[in-house]
Amino acid sequence: MAEVHLSKVVKRYGSLEVVHGIDLEVAHNEFVVLVGPSGCGKSTTLRMIAGLEEISDGELKIGDRVVNSLPPRSRNISMVFQSYALYPHMTVRENLGFGLKIAGMKPEDIIPRVDEASAILGLEKFMDRLPANLSGGQRQRVAMGRAIVRHPDVFLFDEPLSNLDAKLRGQMRVEIKKLHQRVKTTVIYVTHDQVEAMTLADRIVIMRDGYVEQVGTPTDVFENPANTFVAGFIGSPPMNQLEGVVENGGARLTDGTLVQMPEDIASKLSDGAKVVIGFRPDAFAPKGHSLHPEDRSLEIALPVIISEPLGTETIIYTQLGGKEVQAKMLDPHPLQDGESLTFTLDLERLHVFDGETGKSMRA
Amino acid sequence: MKFFRSPQATPYLLLMPAIIVILAVVLVPLLVSFWTSFTSYNLVRPDSLYNFVGLRNYKRLWGNEDFWWAFGRTVVFITIALNLEMLMGLGLALLVNRITWGQRTLRTIMMFPMMFSPILVGFQFKYLFNDSVGLVNNALFSLGLITKPIPWLVDGFLANFSIIVAEMWMSTSIFAILLMAGLLAMPKDPIEAAKVDGCNALQVFRHITLPFLMPFIWIAMTIRSLDVARAYDMVKIMTNGGPAGRTELIWTLMTRTGYQNSQMGMANAMGYVSILLSIAFTIMFYRNLSKARVFMGGAQ
Numbered sequence: 001m002a003e004v005h006l007s008k009v010v011k012r013y014g015s016l017e018v019v020h021g022i023d024l025e026v027a028h029n030e031f032v033v034l035v036g037p038s039g040c041g042k043s044t045t046l047r048m049i050a051g052l053e054e055i056s057d058g059e060l061k062i063g064d065r066v067v068n069s070l071p072p073r074s075r076n077i078s079m080v081f082q083s084y085a086l087y088p089h090m091t092v093r094e095n096l097g098f099g100l101k102i103a104g105m106k107p108e109d110i111i112p113r114v115d116e117a118s119a120i121l122g123l124e125k126f127m128d129r130l131p132a133n134l135s136g137g138q139r140q141r142v143a144m145g146r147a148i149v150r151h152p153d154v155f156l157f158d159e160p161l162s163n164l165d166a167k168l169r170g171q172m173r174v175e176i177k178k179l180h181q182r183v184k185t186t187v188i189y190v191t192h193d194q195v196e197a198m199t200l201a202d203r204i205v206i207m208r209d210g211y212v213e214q215v216g217t218p219t220d221v222f223e224n225p226a227n228t229f230v231a232g233f234i235g236s237p238p239m240n241q242l243e244g245v246v247e248n249g250g251a252r253l254t255d256g257t258l259v260q261m262p263e264d265i266a267s268k269l270s271d272g273a274k275v276v277i278g279f280r281p282d283a284f285a286p287k288g289h290s291l292h293p294e295d296r297s298l299e300i301a302l303p304v305i306i307s308e309p310l311g312t313e314t315i316i317y318t319q320l321g322g323k324e325v326q327a328k329m330l331d332p333h334p335l336q337d338g339e340s341l342t343f344t345l346d347l348e349r350l351h352v353f354d355g356e357t358g359k360s361m362r363a
Numbered sequence: 364m365k366f367f368r369s370p371q372a373t374p375y376l377l378l379m380p381a382i383i384v385i386l387a388v389v390l391v392p393l394l395v396s397f398w399t400s401f402t403s404y405n406l407v408r409p410d411s412l413y414n415f416v417g418l419r420n421y422k423r424l425w426g427n428e429d430f431w432w433a434f435g436r437t438v439v440f441i442t443i444a445l446n447l448e449m450l451m452g453l454g455l456a457l458l459v460n461r462i463t464w465g466q467r468t469l470r471t472i473m474m475f476p477m478m479f480s481p482i483l484v485g486f487q488f489k490y491l492f493n494d495s496v497g498l499v500n501n502a503l504f505s506l507g508l509i510t511k512p513i514p515w516l517v518d519g520f521l522a523n524f525s526i527i528v529a530e531m532w533m534s535t536s537i538f539a540i541l542l543m544a545g546l547l548a549m550p551k552d553p554i555e556a557a558k559v560d561g562c563n564a565l566q567v568f569r570h571i572t573l574p575f576l577m578p579f580i581w582i583a584m585t586i587r588s589l590d591v592a593r594a595y596d597m598v599k600i601m602t603n604g605g606p607a608g609r610t611e612l613i614w615t616l617m618t619r620t621g622y623q624n625s626q627m628g629m630a631n632a633m634g635y636v637s638i639l640l641s642i643a644f645t646i647m648f649y650r651n652l653s654k655a656r657v658f659m660g661g662a663q
Contacts, residue, residue: 052555073561085552089574098570099560146560156559 002063002076002153002186003028004049010057011044011210019044020210021058026154031180031187035197036207037233043158045207046190050079050156062153078147079156082163084139086131092118092142093127099150117145120182121175137168144176148183157189161196173199194234198222206230228358231278231351239278242321243355246273250297251352253277253321259345260297265352265361274355281315281328283349287342289329297347307335318343396631404628406621411628420632429608430633433616438640440523440612441591444530445584451531452538452583453576457568459539460546470543473536481533485600488529492516492601519609522602526610529597534590538583545579546572577655585648592641613637 004026011019019041026032034042047053049060051072060068067075078099086095096114101107118124121141131139140160147155160176161169177200180187191197197204198218206213206221206229214226225231231239242259244251249266250258259277261269269275282291287299305324308315314332317324318341327343335341352361366372400421403414424430459469476484491498492515503509515525549572557571595614598604604611604619613633621630 050555050559052558071563072555072558073563077559079556079559081552081556083550083552085550085556087553087557087571098557102557102561102566102570146556150560 003061004154004186004188005061006045006049006058007061008058009045009048009055009060011041011048011053012056017056018210019048022210022212024205024212024215026186026188029184029186031189031200031202032205033189033191033197033201033203034205034207035191035194035233036213038192039209040207041210042190042192042205042207046079046156046158046188049154049188050077051075076150076153077156078150078152078154079158080140080143080147080160082159084131084143084163086139086142086146088131091128091130092123092134092145095131095142096123096145096149099146103150113149113151117149120148120179121145136164137172140164140172141175144179148179153186155185155187155189157187157191159191160189161191162193169196176200195236198234204234206233224360224362225278225351226360228276228278228353231353231360235280237281237315237326239280239351240284240320240323240325241276241278241353242323242325244275244277244321246271246275251275251277255320255322257298257300257321259350260347261352262297262347262350268361269352275361276353276355276358278351278353279345279349281326282330283346284325284327284343285346286316286327286329287344289331290344290346291330292346292348296344297350298345299342300345301340301342304335304337304339304341306337309334316341397635399628400632400635402628404626404631406625406627416628420629421636423629424632424636429611430616430636432608433611433613434637434640436523436611437592437594437613437637440527440594441588441644444527444534444591445587447527448531448535448538448587449580449584451535453542453580455535455539456542456546460543470540473539476533476536479533481596482600484529484533485597488525488532488597489516489601492525516602517606519606522606522610526594526598526601529601530591530594533597534587537587541583541586542576542579545576549575574655578652581648581652581655585645585652588644588648589641592644613640 004024006022006024008021008023009019010017010021022041022045024032034045036042044053048055049062051067051070055068059066062075062077087098090098093114096117097110100110100113118127121144123138123141123145126134126138126142131142134142140163143160157176161172164172173196176189180200189196189200201218203215203217204221205215208229214221214230216224221230221234225234225239228241232241242253244253244259246252246261246266246269247258248271249263250260252258261275261277285291300320302318302320305317305319307317307329309332312330314329314335316327316329316335318327319325329335353359354361367376399412401415401417403411403416403419405411455473459466459473462469479487490496492500494500494512494514494517497515499515500509500512503513514521516522553571553575554567557567562570593614594612595618598610598612598615599618602610604615617630617633617637620633621627
């Protein structure tokens with residue numbers, strides 16, 4: 001059993017504080033992804049959990065033990081690095097068995113564990129090669145194998161897929177997910193790629209500038225982003241965000257368009273309050289091409305600036321509220337640039353954020 | 364004449380200046396010195412250059428106990444000095460590498476001993492180890508550690524020890540700087556991976572850092588072995604091969620034979636025998652170097 005508890009964990013470099021008192025509970029066998037733009041403190045947090053960075057303040061518990069002052073080797077964790085960090089002078093077999101050898105395990109006990117890991121990851125053919133003679137994907141597998149042979153309490157992944165090309169990244173993502181199904185262990189995974197976060201995580205932790213912005217299941221953070229930052233970060237293409245002023249239960253955009261707001265939200269707001277309305281491209285579609293055609297907060301004719309046909313859907317760029325916004329057309333037909341279309345905005349999936357703080361008005 | 368105008372001759376003609384220079388500077392002296400080792404060539408009697416004596420010099424050398432002592436002493440001297448310099452240089456490099464503040468300054472200061480001529484270093488250590496006015500004995504006296512002076516440069520064993528100390532003072536930092544280059548080039552990730560894999564500091568060094576540094580160590584060893592094997596100036600100044608030939612190395616013996624006793628034929632024979640030593644050391648270090656590079660993961 002290994003839960004991981006972070007309470008008020010702080011990292012300072014001299015007088016510069018980069019992680020500002022993070023609280024996080026990771027349950028046993030849970031797959032938690034820390035995601036955020038570069039410099040948000042996600043890797044630093046992971047390295048503090050690993051013991052590679054000192055914890056300046058707060059408490060870190062793995063299982064029932066406070067591990068703040070324990071070196072990495074006493075924490076029973078294993079880590080997969082972005083650069084794989086294989087031992088260049090050891091064969092794949094030696095790389096896999098190294099941790100066990102250091103732990104003083106007998107060679108006859110090491111062999112079955114190494115064989116098990118290599119079978120899970122399909123490394124049998126490469127066991128006697130040096131890392132220099134492996135491809136990126138193979139190295140990545142060895143790095144994961146090295147982590148699983150030790151049967152650690154917690155797996156830590158530090159952007160493990162960002163050195164791979166797009167296709168391989170997709171494959172390895174699936175493999176990591178399968179691996180977690182097979183080897184039930186607590187996983188903390190760091191990435192800057194929100195697709196990885198959405199597809200892998202049981203729960204996502206979205207970080208910015210050393211603060212946690214939101215913690216929730218992938219559906220949760222996608223459907224109910226806590227603030228404009230999360231709304232813009234999760235989801236691709238990103239959520240459209242337009243500034244407006246409350247007027248008669250709607251939001252008057254800068255170009256004069258009035259967007260109807262859901263009643264429960266509108267009732268909380270008084271006229272003249274500043275808001276940011278947000279909607280994902282798939283909530284904004286040409287008439288007859290949307291998922292939920294019934295409830296509309298807006299129906300408006302707009303010109304197509306440019307369109308990107310993707311086969312099953314087309315992304316349309318148009319202009320609304322003084323900004324470029326993206327719309328998604330399902331079941332598309334060819335479009336002309338400059339062509340005028342009537343767009344509908346789905347009321348149910350309209351997000352409203354406080355114009356000052358950026359916080360969601362749904363909460 | 365026709366050949367020189369043909370296109371086939373062009374590369375040879377273009378290389379001619381280089382070939383002439385190499386012939387004049389390397390090959391001719393080499394052949395002449397090799398020839399003299401088969402003659403009784405004496406510097407004060409130039410006509411003896413043509414007095415061919417066959418293998419006489421080599422035969423005499425074979426039975427010359429002084430030469431073989433000098434030869435063996437040189438081997439021991441190189442071995443001890445190199446290994447101690449390597450260990451201390453490695454320690455120094457590891458320590459300096461941990462400093463974050465003032466590392467550049469320290470690196471520059473470490474270069475200082477290399478800026479001195481070995482002759483000056485020899486004089487300095489001759490003074491330091493002088494039994495009556497030397498700093499070392501005076502310091503030991505003042506600390507009450509000794510009651511009568513230690514004959515640093517007079518006792519055979521201590522004299523060799525003193526020379527090795529001087530040699531180390533001058534050259535340890537060369538090792539340290541070469542190894543620091545290795546440490547700077549070393550990737551941090553495998554070290555962190557090893558820490559997570561359960562290594563303590565010593566195991567990280569043994570299993571990760573040291574294998575990475577081995578090629579650097581062998582390169583430093585190769586360069587330094589040729590340097591140390593040339594040791595002449597410091598020994599000449601500090602002990603001049605004394606006492607009673609106890610610090611005689613190949614080079615001091617050869618110069619004594621060739622220039623003081625004028626037996627240049629014999630000195631050259633000694634030179635050709637000791638070349639074997641240099642070749643042996645170089646081959647050994649290169650072998651280990653290529654082994655270490657394979658060890659580092661495929662950089663062949």
